[in-house]
Amino acid sequence: MPVNTKKQTSWGLKKFTQWLEKRKIICDLHIVSPAELNGILRIFAEVKTNKKTDLTPSALTGIRAAIHRTITGQPFQGR
Numbered sequence: 001m002p003v004n005t006k007k008q009t010s011w012g013l014k015k016f017t018q019w020l021e022k023r024k025i026i027c028d029l030h031i032v033s034p035a036e037l038n039g040i041l042r043i044f045a046e047v048k049t050n051k052k053t054d055l056t057p058s059a060l061t062g063i064r065a066a067i068h069r070t071i072t073g074q075p076f077q078g079r
């Protein structure tokens with residue numbers, strides 16, 4: 001995986017994990033059922049940045065891509 005992709009994946013997973021922790025939601029992307037993940041991702045669109053402003057559509061796309069790479073790709077070696 002290219003270095004830039006690793007950075008983007010790490011950033012996206014970090015944002016998603018922070019959002020989950022804030023809401024006290026447990027979600028292991030490697031074992032979560034598709035139906036459960038679908039429900040979680042439906043409410044994820046409300047995610048905010050630290051500045052309390054909405055993330056841009058491209059940032060949300062990046063987070064979605066990071067989640068997708070984690071679910072469908074090889075084991076992630078980030079952080």
